[in-house]
Amino acid sequence: MKYIKYNYEYDNKLKVAVIGVGGHTFRNILPCFAYAPVDLVSICDLDVNKAKDVAGLYGAKRVYDNYYEMLEKEDIDAVFVIAGYDDNHKPLYPKIAINCMKLGTHVWIEKPPAASSKEIQEMLEVSRETNKQVMVGFKKMFFPSIQKVKQIINSDGFGDVTSFYIRYPQNIPYNINDRQKDREMMWFLDHIVHPLSILVYLIGEIDSIYYMINDKVGSSSTNIIFKNGAIGCLHLAAASSNTSPLERLEIIGEGSNVVLENGVSLKYYKKGDRVIKELKHTLGGYGRMSSYIGDDEVAPMIWEPEFSLGQLYNKNIFMLGYAQEIIYFAETLLNEDVIENGSLAQALHILKVYEAYKNEQKTLIKI
Ligand SMILES: NC(=O)c1ccc[n+]([C@@H]2O[C@H](COP(=O)([O-])OP(=O)(O)OC[C@H]3O[C@@H](n4cnc5c(N)ncnc54)[C@H](O)[C@@H]3O)[C@@H](O)[C@H]2O)c1
Incomplete structure (x- = not known):
C-alpha cells in the first residue's frame, strides 16, 4: 500500500496542462491533482468560458481554446488529454497526442486510446522519434x-x-x-x-x-x-x-x-x-x-x-484507480522511468x- 502525499507536500512537480474539461475531467481527473506531483499551469477547451470557470476552481494560471497556441506559449512537461470523440465517432487521442509530442510534451490520454491498432502504431512511432511518452488511462x-x-x-x-x-x-x-x-x-x-x-x-x-x-x-x-x-x-x-x-x-x-x-x-x-x-x-x-x-x-x-x-x-478517485494512475504517470516521468502500466504496447494489444x-x-x- 502506498503512502499518499498531498500536492503541496511535493518538492518536485511536473508542469502540466489539461486539454478537454468535460464531465469526466471535472468529476474524476482534476480532483486527483490534489494528490499528485503536478503543477497545473493551464487548461484548454474549445469552450473557453467553461475552461475559465474550471481554471478558477482548480488554480490553473491561464486558459486557452487552442492547444497549439497553449503549447507554444507555455512551458509544459506533460498534457492530460480528455477530449472524447470526433464527428466520425473516432477517439480524438491519436491526433492530439501526436501533435502534443511533436510540440514537445509527454502525454496522458483517456481511454479508448484509438479506433484502430494502426493509430496506436502511429503514436508509438512518434513517441520513439520525439522521445516523449504516452500513457493511456486504463484505470482498472x-x-x-x-x-x-x-x-x-x-x-x-x-x-x-x-x-x-x-x-x-x-x-x-x-x-x-x-x-x-x-x-x-x-x-x-x-x-x-x-x-x-x-x-x-x-x-x-x-x-x-x-x-x-x-x-x-x-x-x-x-x-x-x-x-x-x-x-x-x-x-x-x-x-x-x-x-x-x-x-x-x-x-x-x-x-x-x-x-x-x-x-x-x-x-x-x-x-x-x-x-x-x-x-x-x-x-x-x-x-x-x-x-x-x-x-x-x-x-x-x-x-x-x-x-x-x-x-x-x-x-471514488482512489477506489477506481484514477488518482493512482495519475500519480504513477507523474512520478514515472519525474523519475525519468518508462511507463509500463497503461503503456502504448498494452494499448496496441x-x-x-x-x-x-x-x-x-x-x-x-x-x-
Ligand atoms: N476512465 C473512465 O472511467 C472514464 C469515465 C468517463 C469518461 N471517460 C472518457 O473520457 C473522455 C471524455 O469524456 P467526457 O464524458 O468528459 O466527454 P465530454 O464531451 O463531456 O468532454 C470532452 C471535452 O473535450 C473538449 N475538447 C474536444 N476536443 C478538444 C480540443 N481539440 N481542444 C480542446 N478541448 C477539446 C470538449 O469541448 C469537451 O469539453 C472520453 O474518452 C471517455 O471515454 C473515461
Missing part, C-alpha cells in the same frame, strides 16, 4: 482490488494462472457489417477496453479468441486462449439489470482461486490440499465431516471496504483484440 489496472489480485496470482502459493471468468455488461452489433463501422462500434470500443485491460494487466497477451453473439440483445461470450496457456471466458452481459453491479472476476490457479465482485469485494481461496486431506483422514473421510468451517491454515482471506472513516480509500471482433463470430481468430 490501478484499482487497489485489481492490484491485490495481481499480487495474489503472482504469489508462490497460487501456482500458474490456469483459467478465468470475467463479466462486464456491454453489447456488440450482431450484424457483421455494423461491426465495421466506427459509429456502430463506438460504445463497444468505449467499454471493451475495461475488461481487456484487466486481463492484459493480470494475465498477459492473448493468443486467440472465439466468440458468439446473442442476436436479440447483443450480449456475447468469448473464449480466450492466452499465450501463456491460460484459458477463460469474457462474458459481455448486455441486458443485465441496471440495478446490478457491473463486474465479476474469478481467476483460478493450481488448487487456488481469487474472486472479485463489483470491483471491491475480494476473496482469496488459498491452496489447502494438505490440510483438507489430513482433516478428512482424521475424521474418517467423505461423509463424516459435520462442519464446513475448515482449519485456519486454509481459511479464505476476505477484504471489504469500510465506509465510515474519512480515508482516501473511500473516495488491446486494440488488436478489439479488431478481432470485426471478424465473423464462431470462428477461432488469432490475435
Whole structure:
C-alpha cells in the first residue's frame, strides 16, 4: 500500500496542462491533482468560458481554446488529454497526442486510446522519434482490488494462472457489417477496453479468441486462449439489470482461486490440499465431516471496504484507480522511468483484440 502525499507536500512537480474539461475531467481527473506531483499551469477547451470557470476552481494560471497556441506559449512537461470523440465517432487521442509530442510534451490520454491498432502504431512511432511518452488511462489496472489480485496470482502459493471468468455488461452489433463501422462500434470500443485491460494487466497477451453473439440483445461470450496457456471466458452481459453491479472476476490457479465482485469485494481461496486431506483422514473421510468451517491454515482471506472513516480509500478517485494512475504517470516521468502500466504496447494489444471482433463470430481468430 502506498503512502499518499498531498500536492503541496511535493518538492518536485511536473508542469502540466489539461486539454478537454468535460464531465469526466471535472468529476474524476482534476480532483486527483490534489494528490499528485503536478503543477497545473493551464487548461484548454474549445469552450473557453467553461475552461475559465474550471481554471478558477482548480488554480490553473491561464486558459486557452487552442492547444497549439497553449503549447507554444507555455512551458509544459506533460498534457492530460480528455477530449472524447470526433464527428466520425473516432477517439480524438491519436491526433492530439501526436501533435502534443511533436510540440514537445509527454502525454496522458483517456481511454479508448484509438479506433484502430494502426493509430496506436502511429503514436508509438512518434513517441520513439520525439522521445516523449504516452500513457493511456486504463484505470482498472490501478484499482487497489485489481492490484491485490495481481499480487495474489503472482504469489508462490497460487501456482500458474490456469483459467478465468470475467463479466462486464456491454453489447456488440450482431450484424457483421455494423461491426465495421466506427459509429456502430463506438460504445463497444468505449467499454471493451475495461475488461481487456484487466486481463492484459493480470494475465498477459492473448493468443486467440472465439466468440458468439446473442442476436436479440447483443450480449456475447468469448473464449480466450492466452499465450501463456491460460484459458477463460469474457462474458459481455448486455441486458443485465441496471440495478446490478457491473463486474465479476474469478481467476483460478493450481488448487487456488481469487474472486472479485463489483470491483471491491475480494476473496482469496488459498491452496489447502494438505490440510483438507489430513482433516478428512482424521475424521474418517467423505461423509463424516459435520462442519464446513475448515482449519485456519486454509481459511479464505476476505477484504471489504469500510465506509465510515474519512480515508482516501473511500473516495471514488482512489477506489477506481484514477488518482493512482495519475500519480504513477507523474512520478514515472519525474523519475525519468518508462511507463509500463497503461503503456502504448498494452494499448496496441488491446486494440488488436478489439479488431478481432470485426471478424465473423464462431470462428477461432488469432490475435
Ligand atoms: N476512465 C473512465 O472511467 C472514464 C469515465 C468517463 C469518461 N471517460 C472518457 O473520457 C473522455 C471524455 O469524456 P467526457 O464524458 O468528459 O466527454 P465530454 O464531451 O463531456 O468532454 C470532452 C471535452 O473535450 C473538449 N475538447 C474536444 N476536443 C478538444 C480540443 N481539440 N481542444 C480542446 N478541448 C477539446 C470538449 O469541448 C469537451 O469539453 C472520453 O474518452 C471517455 O471515454 C473515461
